[in-house]
Amino acid sequence: MHLVGLAMLLALYRLLKGPAVPDRILALDTLFVAAIAQLILFGMHLGTAVYFEAALVIAMLGFVGTVVLSKYVLRRDIVE
């Protein structure tokens, strides 16, 4: 859990500092992935399976957010 928390902090550093917009999108995607792993590890730590649904929702919303931000950078418009 501490290692994944350190990974989330590194991704947050790149998200805040990143020189271009795609760097920030990539850092946000990495942050979503690390958050999924962190939620799974926390669910194992507490011994419950409740956090699995939260991790699944974060996976779906992370994919949709990455695609929408990339489409916005690519075309300056989301819905064409």
Place this chain on the structure above:
Amino acid sequence: MSWVYAIALVLLLAAGCFFILVGSLGLVKLSEFFKRLHAPTKASTLGVGCVLAASVGYHMLAGSDPQPRELLITAFLFITAPISAHLMAKAALSLHMAERPPQPADDEGSGEPRISGTQHE
């Protein structure tokens, strides 16, 4: 039997955390965007895959949740990670082409030492 099981789960967890940390470290330390794009794919496939396999094993051992639902997240990430990486690469490529047009033949000689040494000067 339980010792072997626990040691296998600990090895899976250590490998998953290592790969996630390596992904974020590469995201911070590498120099360009297209080099940085290569690092977090390890975190999203091997890292989360190992952590979810350990979670499946743990819940199977504890007996609270025997069905392997955690593999859904792994399948979802394996499907969606190449799509998002491809879209981010396309976005970065379009930005690069927008902000850096093809250079004219002779600049003022400020950059590019290997070309200015060989050409007409």
